[in-house]
Amino acid sequence: MKNSLLTIALLSGLSTATASTAIAEDLLIGGTLSLTGVQAPLDEPGFRGAQVAVKYLNDNGGLLGRQVVFSNIDGKSDPVTVGNAAVQLFDRGAELMVAPCDFDFGGPAGREAQSSGIVGISTCASDPLYSSWSLGDKQFTLSMWNTTMGATAAEYAYNEREWKTAYVVTDQFIAYTKSLSKYFVEHFDAIGGEILLEDTYTNGDNDFSAQISRLQALGQKPDVIFISSYGTDVGVIVRALREIGIDSPVIGGDAYDDPALHENLGETFGNDIYFVTHTWMGPEAGPEMPTFLQLYEEMYGVEPDTSFVATGWDTIMLMAKAVEIAGTTDGTAVAAALEENTFELLTGSLGYSDAASGHAPDKAAMLVELKGGQPVPLGWRLPANPPAP
Amino acid sequence: MIEITNLDVRYGAIRAIKDVSLNVQQGELVTVLGANGAGKSTLMLTIAGALKAAGGKITFDGRDVTAATPEKMVRYGIAMVPETRDVFPDLTVVENLRLGAYLHRSDKAGVMADMEKVKDLFPRLREREIQAAGTLSGGEQQMLVIARALMSRPKVLLLDEPSLGLAPTVVDQIFEMIRELKATGITILLVEQNATKALQVADRAYVMQLGEVVVQGSAEEIAGSSDLSALYLGG
């Protein structure tokens, strides 16, 4: 019994060992994007976008003359699994790491990449915690930080629409949801708006009645409602508000950029909702977008339905451009290339500050409106003076 | 009608019934006597299908029913009135009776008629029909379980210690009813500790001791034999 057990253990060890001997000429990019769980709506489109980019690179001669292999192990929206998956990928010889969205899930991959001396880029982590300060000098995020995202929302509300009072709901779920509210509140306050009430919500509660009763107790209807939440819960909250007759405009961050959410809200509830996100999947977004749209449709047969597919493409292309500049995949050299250059991407132009100042991304945001359950682009925005992290 | 041959029943390692053979003919009232621990109730539960036999054979109307489930036995026409007097305490008297007629649930008119019949037989139950069975007195509960058993239109009624724990006057009433039941032609197997009473109504009797049948014969023979007290209280 004992022997057969050990044999099994040994065999499973060996099988992973053989799998790890990748063909030396290929350039392996590891990914720990979550294809399942709460994170999937953000990561899975990124995964699709990344595959388009890899095919594009390989069709055009690869990278540094080597074919690119992108291997993603499902991070299952679980920080622990993400960390394990990252280690497994480095054992297989991954030279670059595509980390999942958000600090909570992307962080473990970033930390493992850093300890292996490898450059890791998160497709869409926007919390300023996702920085060289917390993860190390070889870690970057493709996304703008929440400072920009929150400030963009605040400026749009106050400056462009003259909504003077706001009610803010913060999902306590992850660093992203908390800091997005924080920077919105900070900036809205700074430019002259008034926060009527800040309330909290916990992801998965599916019950918004307590918050509604507190909002109603205010006796004043807010000009705008800022909801920082995640996944289907955004839909739950908006439904609950609308059902009870609160029709103030709702504004939020890139978590709203999810077709499932738009469908969930539908024609009835999907109105007067605005969100700040990475880009717009239409030719009006930028010069390279039509090419990408065409490649994407060739690969999947459908049009992309969220801007998160662009984050996947951009992450791979950003890596490729930096590696070309550096001439190697060595962590230090690639990191330097990223720090010193500005890159034109589907999600706008992007430059980083140096490691000492956190690898803060310098990037514009796209504003989108939801009308009758359909997203409509409002254009690029760059807040004049975003709050400091 | 019931033919038991070489029956063995075990609780784990205990042989509660050892090699018991017994028969009951149509229309007969047969009583099984014996002190407690003799295995009488075990015998009844085994016939009713609630316990499994370890050996031997039980046939009913010529059909082998040794391994039949309790549900099956009722269907075949054997109704059991256990000594624990299991009324469903939260159900009303009528609900208890309706459940007794579970097998005939599609025959609504027939069940209504049966219900009237048993209420005639036990007028006390008519008085209490919408009362929860748990609130009845011990004697009334005993009537209810017998009445409920009758609702299944049994060919054979298994009565396990119907006098247990009842006041003497109530015991007399119960035995009066058993006599009346017998007059209707139903076959009855009666287990009793109260030998005197049982022998007064029975046609034949078996006496069990520590899991075995030690004496059998007609009610008169058994009643006449002087060692009955010895069997119960030792000699």
Add this chain to the structure above:
Amino acid sequence: MSFLMNRHTLTVASLCGLLLMLVFISYAVDVRVFTRIATTLCINVVMVVGLQSFMGNTGILSFAHIGFMGVGAYTSALLTIPAQMRGMALPDLYPFMEGLSASPILAIFLGGIVAAVIAAAVSYPLMRLSDAAAVITSFALLVVLHTVMLHWSEVTNGPRTLFGLPAITSLPLTAIVAAGAIAVALMFKESRLGILARATRDDETAARAMGINTPRVRWLAFILSALLAGIGGGLWGHFVGSFSPKAFYLKETFVILGMLVIGGPGTITGAVLGVFIVTAAFESLRTLEVVLNSAQIFSGQVVGVTEIVLAFSMIAVLALRPGGLVPTREIGDAIVGLIRKRKG
């Protein structure tokens, strides 16, 4: 000679031998993934053997075990996250806790002690209950612990990922702790308390009629079980480096419970074997998942196969072999029995 013949020594020796072999193989193979699996396995040994101390000896199903793992992990985290990281990792931390610090090894054990203290404080009255009521209260206790971890931002950083634990957990360390857990659990099982606990498990009424203080005996078993869970949690925390309260909830409960139920809750041998078997099965299935994924048989990604297989195995084991694979006899007993048979 008589020392070697002691069945308990033999049990501990055999089970530790299994762990030693695991360490040895992992060094021989020298693949990081294998080492990680082996390390996780050893941590699971601590967890499952801990659960066995309570469930096996008292016969009461406990859902709360994994909650105490969380307590241990968070305690250890509070004591070891470096000062410069605390601002980011625990932004809401109570000021008086900012100065807390201990060496990781010490912190892991303190985590166990804190878990044991909390278990001791909350569980005594629960130990009066049996059957369904006992299970529901342990389930409720898990929900309470989970809710507190999820929302006590000042200490746990709320539902958000806590990071910055020094990654000191190595395979040798976990193997040593696992061996220690096995020895402690066996000592407890064979001690006065252990026998009394098992007596209450087999027949509560008889135990009471004998004057056994059932709640107290169960309580002590529960404390030991929480102590081991806390230590397991600390080890795990320093292994993965970052986690959130989600890591200590139903899914993980299910895995730990599955390992124990399949192996056999009645014996420590069963508990350890359960961990090995389920881990081996899990890793093979995970490989299968990868294969299925690349074959693209299912529309999307293949996920959850491991859990489904584990669940069916649990049902099968409970239906066919309710005591698990090793229901009553420890491996030491079996060896002694074999030797005697050969001699006699």
Add this chain to the structure above:
Amino acid sequence: MTELIQFVIDVLALGGAYALMALGLVIVYGILKLVNFAYGELIMVAGYTLFLMDGTGLPWLVMAAVAVLMSIFFGVATDYVAFRPVRAKSVTAVLITSFAFSTILQNAALLFISPRARNIPLPDVFSTTVTIGGAVTPLRNLLTIAATIVMLTLFTWLMRRSILGIAMRAAATNFTMARMLGVPANLIISSAFAISGLLAGVVSLFWLGRIGSVVPGIGLEPLLVAFIATVIGGMRSVPGAVLGGFLLALIDTSLNHILPQDLLKFRDAFTFSFVILILLWKPDGLIKGPASGQRT
């Protein structure tokens, strides 16, 4: 006044859903004295059935009926897969197998459908808002209350008047005796699971209607709710379960209004501590169920 009306509607709608959930758990517990940990997954099953039928063009009521049927089917399947093989062995074993079955269903949903939230079709009336005495409330809330009344009436009729209901009540107190009257044991148990599934199916329509989508883990909350409600109301008492459901809704809604935000997030911790205390005080729950029948 407006606030009061709002409060009452909220409590009744939430309480109705809670009561039906609790009832589904109690009906099985009453007969088998076993907790069905896979109960919440019946709600998930109904949700995914709705999702899968989206776009078939069937009238919503037909889809709802099919969803409820699926929930009933899986209720009975729970009995066959998780309970029957181990029922006679031990309480612990059944608790584990039902937990295992819940895992199977959840992961099957992960595997065969999707880990992502799926939108479910909802009738237009669910998005309608009505005003009663100045209080604005979704029509769905009123429908929930109506459905609760209908279900409770139906349930009461079934348990009081139908022979099957009487048999189930009888089996809850004394299983062997019920069998000795010709009541088939397995039929009774399967019926209990079927009714459990029916209740879960109906309640899922309203429960999921609030969210608009279904995920594999959706069943946990209803399970927890049913747990608390039954413990408050009495583990084996049918009226107790209903009362427990409404009481829990009252407590929840009141806490929402009274508790400060900082403490509100610990609400589950409070309610579950309360559950523990009740069980310690009265292991059978607050309202005593039917007498267990067996005399010593």
Add this chain to the structure above:
Amino acid sequence: MQADIPTTALLASNITVEFAGLRALDGVTIVINPGEILGLIGPNGSGKTTLINAITGQVPLATGQVTVAGDVMPLSAPRTVALSGVGRTFQIVRLFDQLTVSENVETAALAKGIKRKDARKIATEILQEFGMLSRAETIAANLNYGDKRRVEIARALAATPKFLLLDEPAAGMNESESQMLCKQLLELPKQRNLGILIIDHDMPLISRLCDRVHVIASGKTIAAGLIENVRKDPAVIEAYLGSSARQDA
């Protein structure tokens, strides 16, 4: 009456037990003296087992109290009763099935706070006495029925009780097993200054073991005293055979 009872005896006085309104015991008073074997007999359902449960604190009393060697027992406290020196066996054997025979016997000593090593010694001695030492390491569940019964008695003895309440100890034993048990039981009271209460249906066995018997029927004491007298007591015969037995017999 109370004054006559030696302070070393077990006295259960005026015991009334009710189950849901049903009176299982009604004012029963019983005395067990050290060094004697007292038989407790009565027809089915008369409340014999309930009396043992009442004495050991396992069912709540409606009235009455239990005194063990002068100490008044608190209500519903089986632990206190057990630790005061009252051991018992059960109608349906209740062994710790997964424990070995030796461990089963040890538990009783361990429960009293005796150290593991000493408990083992006690167990060994008692098992030797019962001729079961060769089975010491057997898992209790694997014993045959008669041995289980004996282990249960051995276990009760390991707590060095002052009183032992045996509920049908010979039930299900065959003739030779029950003979052997009889021999062992007869020696116990003198050896250990032990008071034994024994319930059994086997009247020959009772008459062999006991001098004195106590008869209850329908929860009430109907007779008590020497066995020859009790057997002839009309009330007893009536209780066993039925109300009109006197006239008929």
